[in-house]
Amino acid sequence: MNEFSSAIGAALSMIVTLEADLVEIVLLSLQVSLSAVAIASVIALPLGALIALQSFPGRRGVVILLNALMGLPPVVVGLLVYLLLSRAGPLGPMGLLFTPTAMIIAQSIIVLPIIAALSRQTIADLHEEYDEHLRSLGCSPLQSVATLLWDGRFRLLTAIMAGFGRAIAEVGAVIIVGGNIQHATRVMTTTIALETSKGNLALALGLGLILVTLALGVNATALVISDAARRRYG
Amino acid sequence: MIDASFRVCTGMPQLRRAARQLALFVAGLALAAGAAHAETQGITVASTTSTQNSGLFDYLLPKFAADTGIEVRVVAVGTGQAIRIATNGDADVLLVHHPASERKFVADGFGLARHPVMHNDFVLVGPADDPAGIRGTGDIAAALRSIGEREQVFVSRGDDSGTHKKELELWGAAAFDPSPASGAWYRESGSGMGATLNVASAMAGYTLTDRASWVSFGNKGELEILVEGDTRLHNPYAAIVVNPDRHPHVHAGEAQAFVDWLISARGQAAIAAYRVDGQQLFFPDVVAAVED
Amino acid sequence: MVDEAHRAEDRSEVRLGSSDDHPLLPLVARGLQFGINGRRIINDVSFWIGSSGRTVILGPNGAGKSVMLRLCHGLLQPTSGEIRWGELSVARAREQQAMASQHPVLLRRTVTGNLLHVLRVKGVPKAERQALVDAALQQAGLAGLGSRAARTLSGGQQQRLAIARAFVLKPAVLLLDEPTANLDPAAVRGVEELIGAIGAAGTKILMTTHDIAQARRLAADVMFLNDGRLLEHAPAAEFFTAPKDPAAARFLAGELPD
Numbered sequence: 001m002n003e004f005s006s007a008i009g010a011a012l013s014m015i016v017t018l019e020a021d022l023v024e025i026v027l028l029s030l031q032v033s034l035s036a037v038a039i040a041s042v043i044a045l046p047l048g049a050l051i052a053l054q055s056f057p058g059r060r061g062v063v064i065l066l067n068a069l070m071g072l073p074p075v076v077v078g079l080l081v082y083l084l085l086s087r088a089g090p091l092g093p094m095g096l097l098f099t100p101t102a103m104i105i106a107q108s109i110i111v112l113p114i115i116a117a118l119s120r121q122t123i124a125d126l127h128e129e130y131d132e133h134l135r136s137l138g139c140s141p142l143q144s145v146a147t148l149l150w151d152g153r154f155r156l157l158t159a160i161m162a163g164f165g166r167a168i169a170e171v172g173a174v175i176i177v178g179g180n181i182q183h184a185t186r187v188m189t190t191t192i193a194l195e196t197s198k199g200n201l202a203l204a205l206g207l208g209l210i211l212v213t214l215a216l217g218v219n220a221t222a223l224v225i226s227d228a229a230r231r232r233y234g
Numbered sequence: 235m236i237d238a239s240f241r242v243c244t245g246m247p248q249l250r251r252a253a254r255q256l257a258l259f260v261a262g263l264a265l266a267a268g269a270a271h272a273e274t275q276g277i278t279v280a281s282t283t284s285t286q287n288s289g290l291f292d293y294l295l296p297k298f299a300a301d302t303g304i305e306v307r308v309v310a311v312g313t314g315q316a317i318r319i320a321t322n323g324d325a326d327v328l329l330v331h332h333p334a335s336e337r338k339f340v341a342d343g344f345g346l347a348r349h350p351v352m353h354n355d356f357v358l359v360g361p362a363d364d365p366a367g368i369r370g371t372g373d374i375a376a377a378l379r380s381i382g383e384r385e386q387v388f389v390s391r392g393d394d395s396g397t398h399k400k401e402l403e404l405w406g407a408a409a410f411d412p413s414p415a416s417g418a419w420y421r422e423s424g425s426g427m428g429a430t431l432n433v434a435s436a437m438a439g440y441t442l443t444d445r446a447s448w449v450s451f452g453n454k455g456e457l458e459i460l461v462e463g464d465t466r467l468h469n470p471y472a473a474i475v476v477n478p479d480r481h482p483h484v485h486a487g488e489a490q491a492f493v494d495w496l497i498s499a500r501g502q503a504a505i506a507a508y509r510v511d512g513q514q515l516f517f518p519d520v521v522a523a524v525e526d
Numbered sequence: 527m528v529d530e531a532h533r534a535e536d537r538s539e540v541r542l543g544s545s546d547d548h549p550l551l552p553l554v555a556r557g558l559q560f561g562i563n564g565r566r567i568i569n570d571v572s573f574w575i576g577s578s579g580r581t582v583i584l585g586p587n588g589a590g591k592s593v594m595l596r597l598c599h600g601l602l603q604p605t606s607g608e609i610r611w612g613e614l615s616v617a618r619a620r621e622q623q624a625m626a627s628q629h630p631v632l633l634r635r636t637v638t639g640n641l642l643h644v645l646r647v648k649g650v651p652k653a654e655r656q657a658l659v660d661a662a663l664q665q666a667g668l669a670g671l672g673s674r675a676a677r678t679l680s681g682g683q684q685q686r687l688a689i690a691r692a693f694v695l696k697p698a699v700l701l702l703d704e705p706t707a708n709l710d711p712a713a714v715r716g717v718e719e720l721i722g723a724i725g726a727a728g729t730k731i732l733m734t735t736h737d738i739a740q741a742r743r744l745a746a747d748v749m750f751l752n753d754g755r756l757l758e759h760a761p762a763a764e765f766f767t768a769p770k771d772p773a774a775a776r777f778l779a780g781e782l783p784d
Contacts (some may be wrong), residue, residue, distance in 0.1 A: 201453055
């Protein structure tokens with residue numbers, strides 16, 4: 001219990017003083033995870049729509065695989081990306097290992113199946129509902145996709161936020177491909193791991209409280225948005 | 235409900251083409267970002283958790299940057315992994331504490347030369363009530379044998395680090411093999427020094443740690459230093475520049491500047507000046523005279 | 527404009543109305559078959575429709591009315607047989623048609639948003655859109671509700687929106703599938719008034735219903751469908767006073783179908 005109260009104290013004093021290191025770490029966490037989610041969304045939203053709307057042999061298998069990939073363990077993704085980006089690996093010459101870019105790549109891979117699977121589900125549901133109407137209007141495929149994406153905007157936003165929640169909370173991938181380098185690739189989760197390993201439990205817990213608040217805040221916002229949208233637009 | 239055997243969105247070649255173009259575009263973006271990163275400034279140093287967690291780099295690197303303007307990024311992992319990173323060319327400098335592995339690294343052509351930088355010592359920590367009865371003994375091998383024979387909890391790094399390798403050598407000197415007891419009283423954490431100390435603290439067990447990590451560790455609990463001073467507990471650190479002949483992309487010039495600084499009078503004085511809780515953690519190897 | 531009626535030998539193929547000067551008429555079907563998984567839903571249906579009056583497809587539930595409508599609109603392909611709208615194939619004709627289904631499919635947007643979506647898809651220039659939206663809202667009795675979320679409207683309002691949306695670009699043909707099946711009498715009246723106004727403007731209306739009273743109110747000619755077969759096709763007056771098909775007569779008398 002004592003640990004908790006010192007943790008809250010530590011957290012508050014860090015926030016109130018806007019301690020430079022803390023700000024840097026939080027900003028980097030946000031930069032990495034938001035970038036990852038943005039990149040993943042750009043690929044995953046159309047991909048999900050494509051899988052939902054275009055029938056092709058083996059589609060059922062692809063859908064099952066996509067849903068299964070939602071459970072991809074971040075640390076495994078970290079290891080695979082590490083092997084890819086190491087100088088000894090195929091993308092070595094790009095010199096990306098131990099940079100925020102590597103972390104963004106790893107988190108994009110983790111988050112992509114989540115957003116794609118949820119977007120596929122959303123689009124498929126809407127398609128079932130709207131298909132006749134859109135065909136009656138003579139929508140081109142692109143118009144149909146645009147209509148479905150826009151009408152599914154709240155569910156898709158929720159999917160994207162789910163992706164963000166996953167990204168900001170994971171440590172396995174970013175610590176392997178980022179190296180937890182101070183002022184370079186140290187994010188909230190890796191700092192918590194580090195401070196724990198240094199035995200600075202109160203500090204680690206304090207950081208943890210900040211991270212939890214951030215993650216919960218995002219999820220709560222997503223819920224409120226989707227709730228309000230459902231009530232208004234149905 | 236009309237089922238999907240009817241022709242739904244018939245053939246979307248337009249959409250597929252758009253998707254392919256988009257994929258190429260994003261890949262291009264990522265590659266461009268990558269290329270922009272390829273020529274980053276500064277150097278990457280593969281080092282150990284003991285130097286990291288003790289706060290030594292936080293103290294030294296700003297001084298080095300002020301003197302040379304070179305940015306240093308430290309990746310802190312176990313010695314074994316650090317050597318692998320350097321072997322792959324993912325780092326420019328290797329700074330670890332296992333002479334045998336370091337010499338092999340240079341002999342195999344991956345490093346230019348081994349430069350001793352600093353040293354401290356290992357200590358054996360354990361619960362204050364010391365059930366193995368080893369407090370104060372100057373013989374580390376005897377202490378380990380005592381722990382093994384009395385089957386007291388001992389937490390090992392188990393991660394191929396310098397500390398781990400030293401620990402195994404000491405068990406060898408004690409002519410005692412703890413591996414059959416792995417999972418019983420011999421606990422291999424497979425983690426860095428800090429995590430291992432956390433485990434030892436929680437289990438009130440014995441563990442071998444470098445003094446720097448110990449002094450700066452914030453969760454000591456019931457643990458105290460029980461054995462120290464044996465010459466076999468000597469812990470030397472050395473720095474090696476990764477061989478640019480093997481990895482042409484290595485920033486050899488800046489890497490050499492870093493190593494040179496470490497063994498220069500300024501660097502050595504800085505190392506000696508670093509204190510935690512009033513204690514000096516690292517002792518310079520090259521320049522014996524210490525300025526205060 | 528003389529109504530001609532003559533029978534074909536084997537099927538109840540009736541030609542109703544001469545070809546009015548209408549781009550999509552006559553609507554001609556020959557030997558239509560439609561089935562799923564071996565089950566026949568439309569069984570050898572042929573007809574000829576030339577007049578631009580309101581055609582009502584009447585029949586009990588399960589007769590295949592909705593499927594029939596979708597075949598005409600091109601949302602389904604017949605297993606065999608053919609349909610033509612005037613000179614045009616069904617696919618081409620659909621560009622000049624609009625449909626509203628039994629359960630209105632409204633987008634998750636405002637009332638105005640639903641109307642604008644159609645205008646955008648059909649490529650109407652931005653400058654012209656607002657006027658069309660206003661006219662549609664007026665016609666549907668939804669003026670002032672433009673910024674309401676479409677799905678929060680009452681059932682009757684939603685259906686009027688769906689129909690007004692279908693009519694916003696004044697298509698040559700409007701197809702309506704059981705437009706008032708789920709509505710209370712007051713709402714039914716509102717929808718029927720809207721249908722009346724649209725039909726009066728010259729649009730060909732093809733609608734389905736199982737409600738005999740509604741058919742009486744709205745139909746110019748009736749196609750009676752039962753169990754996938756077209757049993758009778760006659761001008762409304764004729765059909766309701768003296769149906770020639772026994773099954774039709776039983777249906778009008780209120781008996782349950784076999």
